[in-house]
Amino acid sequence: MPPVITLESPFAHQVFHQRHPELFRRLMDAHPYGPDERAALEALLAETQKGTISLADDAFDRDTWLDWDRRHFGKPWAKAPFLWAESYFYRLLLGAVGYFDTGVDPFGPFKTAELRSSTLDNDYAWLAEQPHFDAALMASLYGNRADLGFQLIAGDSAAIHDQLVADDSAAVREFFQRVAPVAVTFVLDNAGRELLSDLVFADHLLTTGLASVVTLHAKPYPYFVSDATMTDVGDCLRRLRDLPGDSGNRLHEAAADGRLKIRTHPFHSAPLSFHTMPSDLAEELSRGVTVFKGDLNYRRLVGDCRWDPSTPFADAVSYLPGPAVALRILKSEVVVGADDRPRPPGWETAGTYASIQMYRP
Numbered sequence: 001m002p003p004v005i006t007l008e009s010p011f012a013h014q015v016f017h018q019r020h021p022e023l024f025r026r027l028m029d030a031h032p033y034g035p036d037e038r039a040a041l042e043a044l045l046a047e048t049q050k051g052t053i054s055l056a057d058d059a060f061d062r063d064t065w066l067d068w069d070r071r072h073f074g075k076p077w078a079k080a081p082f083l084w085a086e087s088y089f090y091r092l093l094l095g096a097v098g099y100f101d102t103g104v105d106p107f108g109p110f111k112t113a114e115l116r117s118s119t120l121d122n123d124y125a126w127l128a129e130q131p132h133f134d135a136a137l138m139a140s141l142y143g144n145r146a147d148l149g150f151q152l153i154a155g156d157s158a159a160i161h162d163q164l165v166a167d168d169s170a171a172v173r174e175f176f177q178r179v180a181p182v183a184v185t186f187v188l189d190n191a192g193r194e195l196l197s198d199l200v201f202a203d204h205l206l207t208t209g210l211a212s213v214v215t216l217h218a219k220p221y222p223y224f225v226s227d228a229t230m231t232d233v234g235d236c237l238r239r240l241r242d243l244p245g246d247s248g249n250r251l252h253e254a255a256a257d258g259r260l261k262i263r264t265h266p267f268h269s270a271p272l273s274f275h276t277m278p279s280d281l282a283e284e285l286s287r288g289v290t291v292f293k294g295d296l297n298y299r300r301l302v303g304d305c306r307w308d309p310s311t312p313f314a315d316a317v318s319y320l321p322g323p324a325v326a327l328r329i330l331k332s333e334v335v336v337g338a339d340d341r342p343r344p345p346g347w348e349t350a351g352t353y354a355s356i357q358m359y360r361p
């Protein structure tokens with residue numbers, strides 16, 4: 001594997017030194033946090049920006065994090081792998097605001113505002129007509145632009161300039177048609193608009209018979225600002241039922257008859273790549289096709305390493321237990337499967353390129 005990306009990379013440094021302080025400002029504006037929570041957030045920011053990585057002796061999940069440790073505790077944050085460090089950062093953030101005592105999602109206000117947006121009904125008017133496969137897949141792909149963490153600094157994503165990779169929606173459609181009916185698992189990314197589009201894609205797969213069953217994997221707890229939890233899936237399903245078309249009602253019925261399953265797994269908030277996924281998760285993903293959504297899942301798929309961008313996607317994910325589709329807006333430095341077309345500096349992290357990549361073992 002190529003060298004892993006650490007917090008010494010300019011993009012990762014920007015995330016910790018610009019995105020995180022802005023996130024804390026917004027959290028303290030959105031919540032009536034008291035002196036203790038505010039002090040804990042300030043201390044967390046100071047530690048992650050110039051301190052060493054520590055694990056509380058009384059942390060309820062101490063054994064889990066010792067298992068996930070790769071000799072990072074006691075080392076400077078600045079030297080840690082980006083993926084590991086940021087995952088642990090979000091775990092510590094939840095502790096700082098008392099999430100594990102109160103159950104209050106610190107990112108809840110942002111997620112709620114997105115679902116209550118006055119433009120949402122208009123933006124999803126296209127749902128009145130049952131979309132065909134390509135439209136449903138592209139909506140799920142572009143839904144990944146709605147990433148509240150990324151937008152903290154980047155603002156609302158610019159128009160998508162270009163798709164990155166040759167595997168286009170037609171190739172994915174042909175694959176699904178060849179293997180149908182198949183069990184499909186979505187490793188979800190963001191709640192809100194992205195999840196609404198993922199649900200529409202799931203409804204399409206079930207309604208057309210391409211999928212025999214769809215399982216949605218949500219995060220076990222709030223993560224990376226807008227990542228979807230089990231609660232968010234319920235909220236989005238209820239919101240979808242208010243939108244044009246019958247996707248929401250059909251999915252509600254599919255859940256009732258077992259064709260739509262919603263679950264989580266502790267590994268979805270682990271600071272590690274999917275190369276080290278536990279055997280029970282690997283067994284589940286081996287049963288059909290897995291759709292990995294978003295940039296962070298992509299980084300976990302390929303190991304968040306400095307790959308040669310021309311490395312074939314299949315070479316980087318050949319460990320996977322079954323066929324997979326990765327739908328991603330590029331928002332970090334990791335790229336594989338890229339063609340050699342010239343692109344402007346910083347194109348990898350601008351949020352203006354999209355990619356559809358398939359692994360067919």
Ligand SMILES: O=P(O)(O)OC[C@@]1(O)O[C@H](CO)[C@@H](O)[C@@H]1O
Pocket residue numbers: 015086144147149150189190224293294295296297299329331332
């Ligand atoms: O997974 P998503 O929501 O598409 O993107 C997650 C993200 O916003 O957070 C990480 C940096 O903080 C990057 O992987 C990416 O910029």
